[in-house]
Amino acid sequence: MGEIRKPKTEAGRNAPSMGKDDLQRAFHDMVLIRRFEERAGQLYGMGLIGGFCHLYIGQEAVVVGVQMELKHGDKIITSYRDHGQMLAAGMDPRGVMAELTGREGGYSRGKGGSMHMFSTEKHFYGGHGIVGAQVSLGIGLAFANKYRGTDEVSVTYFGEGASNQGQVYESFNLAALHKLPCVFVIENNQYGMGTSVERASASKELWRNGEPWGIPGRKVDGMDVEAVRDAAREAIAHCRQGKGPFLLEMSTYRYRGHSMSDPAKYRPRTEVDEMRKHHDPIDRVRHELLALGVAEDELKSIEDKVKAVVVDAADFAQGSPEPDPSELWTDVLVEG
Template sequence: MATVTEKKKASAPKLQHSKERYMFWFENMLLQRRFEEKAGQLYGQQKIRGFCHLYIGQEACSSGAATALTKGDKYITAYRDHGIPLALGTDPKAIMAELYGKKTGTTKGKGGSMHIFDKENGFVGGHGIVGAQIPLGAGIAFAEKYNKTGKLCICYFGDGAIRQGAFHEALNMAMTWKLPVIFVVENNGYAMGTSVARSSNVTELYTLGEAYDIPSEPVDGMSVEAIHEAVSRAAERARKGDGPTFLEFRTYRYRGHSMSDPQKYRSKEEVEEYKHRDPIEQIRAVILDNKLATAEELEAIDKKVKEIVAESVQFAEDSDFPDASEAYTDVYAENDYPFIMD
């Protein structure tokens, strides 16, 4: 990834966290990592078909936000969407079954990898059209404000999506109406294979929010602590009625854009450089250095997580594909429209 000049220091964590929170971060990010590693293997075995975009390396972006927000808050993202529901507590079995296209999946096998959905945990979906979820995120926030729920929406999108006009329209409307929304650009450096520096004159992406007078800041996307802190501040602002915040999570994906990406646009050395700042290893070090757990206890957690993933795979393997008639269900909000019944 092209190096950019840091014009504003990225956010750094300031608060001390409980043992329980550090242990949650470690286990949850590890669950995301092992789940995605297995998904990649299964795709290679043609168990998973269609599109598949892995979240490996970006786990802090979801786990940090999950501990900063509360039950009832809404999450929306693009098609790299396995990690966020795993951070929120969605059943890994249901997610894996969805990747398999089975009827026990989160959307009954209809959505696949790019369209995970979990209403109970506030995950309103992965979305396949680049940038399309940004105005939806603003709309969800409008509904929360209109209904006086005290809840908010956090809207994730990639660095490529900020080239869409909908990004600017949504930010303008959100600030004008002081909507309770947190806009998050997960800047992993590349829009597919195009670096930020090659596609934009503005490489400090958070500054785009400042054009609309939205409080904006860069955040170390490889630090779950930094993300927790930044999202906590943004959430407090939203709940006070002060409107949106725009956060740039400076993160990195270790795998390709999708499973078909040959990754010729970057070097192995670049990938390894980011792996030295791996979010899971950072938390592992904090836990061990502060004697919150032993190396053996962390190894046991890894074993537990691998078993959860293995059970998810078995569940997906054992589940049935949906009947062809399912293609006609869940299409409309109601089931008794005259033209459907005729």
């Protein structure tokens, strides 16, 4: 197995593997994540979001492409760069933004913040602040699916910086041993905090990291939502058929720093500009849609609707009250 790339047309442009409706859905979902994250960055700068805040800007194609192949009941778990997964899973932007700002209307009633939101309704089992810890939880979700006899899968996201953590390899072993329906997704955005993956990993082909346990893998252009969707389809089908786990390495890029407090001086500005100008996932879909005859006005209409949703989410968050002090004593203990 190797890298997923789309076939070329005679003119040299990638041949679309999605129809117009799917491309428009992908465009909407990616623009929603981008605009939401931009607004979150603004609120952080205004002091309305405290603590850490890790933005997903640039990586939108990964989660949107994978989500397009999931069905109701499939489980999702990820790290602290999690707002994109929440929105792609259908969580309410109002509730997500309210949680970011520490308000009562948030998904964790204002007590979790950026890194600790959950939605059992949408089968989203959290962003997790401990590097790599969510991977072992992800195979637990996959074990539950298998134990219950469903064909549901668990999608477990983690970054290239977490890919060499010990619990990741322990999870590979157990997932392969028990043939658990888990899709491991490495979001390789090239930098773990401030260190390039080239300097931090002896393994240069992360998609092959599961080979000692017989886990098949693919490297995918994570800036191309169509390539992501195609790879996710293969991996998810593999899991649903009871063949065990699958590993996808998404080669992607974050435009902002590791978190809002990171000025990202460890990489040249020209590198970021190159990715924005020539590899942006939203621009790629925009060009595909225009080539299929979609009018600019239609795309602007989608963007205007997204803007209204994001403005509404920010207004709701700022208007929602802070949690009552009594909330300090709730959700601490569950008695069986």
